[in-house]
Amino acid sequence: MQTEETIPVVHDTEKAILAAAEKEFLTKGFAGARTTSIAEAAGVTHAMFHYYFRTKANLFERIVNEKVALLKEALFTPIENKTSSLEEAIKTIIGRHLDFIAANPDLPRFLIGEVYSDSERAKVFLEQIRGTAPILLAALQRKIDDGAESGHCRKVDAGMLMLDIASLNIFSFVGAPIVSSALGYLTEDMDTFVAKRKEENFDTIMRKLKP
Amino acid sequence: MQTEETIPVVHDTEKAILAAAEKEFLTKGFAGARTTSIAEAAGVTHAMFHYYFRTKANLFERIVNEKVALLKEALFTPIENKTSSLEEAIKTIIGRHLDFIAANPDLPRFLIGEVYSDSERAKVFLEQIRGTAPILLAALQRKIDDGAESGHCRKVDAGMLMLDIASLNIFSFVGAPIVSSALGYLTEDMDTFVAKRKEENFDTIMRKLKP
DNA sequence: ATTTTGACTAACAAATTTGTTAATGCAAAA
DNA sequence: TTTTGCATTAACAAATTTGTTAGTCAAAAT
Numbered sequence: 001m002q003t004e005e006t007i008p009v010v011h012d013t014e015k016a017i018l019a020a021a022e023k024e025f026l027t028k029g030f031a032g033a034r035t036t037s038i039a040e041a042a043g044v045t046h047a048m049f050h051y052y053f054r055t056k057a058n059l060f061e062r063i064v065n066e067k068v069a070l071l072k073e074a075l076f077t078p079i080e081n082k083t084s085s086l087e088e089a090i091k092t093i094i095g096r097h098l099d100f101i102a103a104n105p106d107l108p109r110f111l112i113g114e115v116y117s118d119s120e121r122a123k124v125f126l127e128q129i130r131g132t133a134p135i136l137l138a139a140l141q142r143k144i145d146d147g148a149e150s151g152h153c154r155k156v157d158a159g160m161l162m163l164d165i166a167s168l169n170i171f172s173f174v175g176a177p178i179v180s181s182a183l184g185y186l187t188e189d190m191d192t193f194v195a196k197r198k199e200e201n202f203d204t205i206m207r208k209l210k211p
Numbered sequence: 212m213q214t215e216e217t218i219p220v221v222h223d224t225e226k227a228i229l230a231a232a233e234k235e236f237l238t239k240g241f242a243g244a245r246t247t248s249i250a251e252a253a254g255v256t257h258a259m260f261h262y263y264f265r266t267k268a269n270l271f272e273r274i275v276n277e278k279v280a281l282l283k284e285a286l287f288t289p290i291e292n293k294t295s296s297l298e299e300a301i302k303t304i305i306g307r308h309l310d311f312i313a314a315n316p317d318l319p320r321f322l323i324g325e326v327y328s329d330s331e332r333a334k335v336f337l338e339q340i341r342g343t344a345p346i347l348l349a350a351l352q353r354k355i356d357d358g359a360e361s362g363h364c365r366k367v368d369a370g371m372l373m374l375d376i377a378s379l380n381i382f383s384f385v386g387a388p389i390v391s392s393a394l395g396y397l398t399e400d401m402d403t404f405v406a407k408r409k410e411e412n413f414d415t416i417m418r419k420l421k422p
Numbered sequence: 423a424t425t426t427t428g429a430c431t432a433a434c435a436a437a438t439t440t441g442t443t444a445a446t447g448c449a450a451a452a
Numbered sequence: 453t454t455t456t457g458c459a460t461t462a463a464c465a466a467a468t469t470t471g472t473t474a475g476t477c478a479a480a481a482t
């Protein structure tokens with residue numbers, strides 16, 4: 001039995017707590033999360049929580065940072081490609097955004113809730129947004145202006161367009177429990193729904209751009 | 212001094228607690244709200260909270276019910292008017308919705324958060340939605356189908372269109388702190404912003420409907 | 423062989439938070 | 453005038469929740 005696992009397996013306790021905490025925080029928010037519940041879900045003593053992460057606020061901050069880094073990476077990778085058309089650029093932005101949300105369906109609601117209820121705690125998030133969003137917006141505005149000059153599209157404000165895109169993409173998930181209660185369909189599998197919304201939202205935005 | 216206030220002025224304590232609780236619950240959610248903070252904000256002893264409302268859950272439920280009734284009244288008043296065109300109907304729906312959100316800017320985030328974090332507590336909300344939304348949707352679908360037959364618009368799904376409308380309207384407010392961080396404008400006064408978005412969203416939806 | 427190190431537990435402690443209760447004062451009814 | 457009922461307070465109680473600490477145990481280092 002010494003063939004497998006000669007490599008030290010160490011403790012997965014820390015990872016278990018991290019995973020449990022992520023779920024607890026994302027679904028219940030900081031105020032609603034209980035360190036005892038996290039420990040219990042991780043299958044360890046609650047003292048272990050403090051042993052590894054000291055305080056609740058500590059672990060919370062760590063998880064927020066991790067998630068924000070993920071978001072930043074997914075969304076704010078430049079689409080500067082000179083050859084790509086405005087249409088392709090928008091398709092890329094919508095696609096990336098929607099795929100990311102589908103992979104992290106609890107994140108939008110979580111960030112919205114935390115940013116509002118405590119401007120201090122999720123400050124990192126706003127800082128990251130403020131730091132990187134203008135770059136993406138400037139690039140998009142340039143493409144729109146170019147398109148407008150050659151008569152291919154209307155000259156719309158890139159910021160407002162991004163607000164439209166964000167609204168359409170995010171609310172499909174954030175409002176899901178409410179919408180699926182009002183309508184019936186949405187209970188169909190998520191992949192189909194995401195694919196449908198991706199096309200739908202892209203169409204909506206392109207129609208808004210047409211002269 | 213007996214000229215004024217011969218009418219019994221009774222206690223405004225109850226009202227003060229109600230007002231403070233509404234603010235606390237709407238901004239912090241059930242988990243984040245503290246009964247002591249509510250009492251303090253209302254300027255009364257925290258025992259008064261329990262004297263008038265027994266439990267935290269009690270008062271919470273009462274406020275949710277009140278808000279949901281308000282929402283229902285604002286949104287689900289029929290637009291059945293036979294004479295009105297599809298365009299007018301949509302303008303009415305968007306206008307009503309956006310005005311209501313502007314008057315209750317914390318409500319969407321609150322409902323979304325509570326519905327998700329505790330499906331039991333804000334159950335009333337989902338029940339109201341399920342009861343009344345289909346009526347509005349059916350009426351809207353009829354108008355769309357009529358318009359499509361006479362070639363005035365595309366035959367789109369009323370549910371999906373409502374999801375678009377809800378997304379565009381709600382997220383303008385829910386995402387406000389985030390968006391205003393990414394962009395600068397939005398710090399201008401709310402009325403101007405609401406008026407702008409109302410037009411903008413109406414335009415977006417009408418473009419989606421055009422053949 | 424013994425010392426040390428790190429993961430871990432159980433028990434405790436402190437603070438917060440919700441809820442209760444007995445006592446007080448006061449205004450209207452009896 | 454007495455009594456009744458209601459709003460209010462202060463103090464207490466119970467439960468929850470976060471955080472600490474002294475000590476155990478096993479494995480690695482010396």
